[in-house]
Amino acid sequence: MDLFKTLHIAASGMRAQGTRLRVIAENVANAESLAQTPGGQPYRRKLVSFANAMDRELGAETVRVRKIMTDKSEFSRAYQPGHPAADDDGYVLRPNVNTLIEMTDMREAQRSYEANLKAIEASRSMLQKTLQILS
Template identity: 60%
Template sequence: MDLLKSLLVSASGLKAQNGRMRIIAENVANANSTGRTPQDDPYRRKIATFRSHFDKELGAEKVELGKVARDESDFDTRYEPGHPAADANGYVKLPNVNTLIETVDMREAQRSYEANLNVIESTRTMLQRTIDILKS
């Protein structure tokens, strides 16, 4: 694979992981969001998906952020009878966001982002050395 291809493939990975981190940040920001009334559902966790496709012009496989899926798992509940969103039994529906899972997902996305940055930096170094050799 030539060096330009590796740069473009890594750049697509950076963009995809950036989108993933934005979705995770949204989940964490809404981890305590409830509905306004007992009938309203609270925030529902979002899940980033990826899709790969062959770029004919580039001649390589690239990755991009796919559709954002909704986590259909059950909401948590907490007994809080004074809350405006409490049902007749005093329970409030809470988002299905687990901040521990979101933290682990964020760390994984960061590592993936860093790996793509390292590929770009290594490629840049190789290109610079090639230019230096050609100058000699």
């Protein structure tokens, strides 16, 4: 495989994982964000979906973010009768963000980002050695 293709493919993977990391960070930051009005909804967790994209100029498939969607899972409820968002029974809807899952996803995205970075570093090293041989 052409080393320049390798660089572009790995860079697209890094961009996709960077987006995933930003979405995960947003989820963690809003893990305790409750509605401020009765009956209002709290923060809803976001998810990133990826897709293969044919780069015709490059002649290879790369990865891209297909879309950022919201998690449709149910909210949990907590009894907080004094909260402004409490319903008539005193319950408040809580975000559907589980910080343990988010941290696990973050670690996975970080590892994927690092793997793409290593591929770029290896390609760069091979290109440098090729230039040294040619000069």
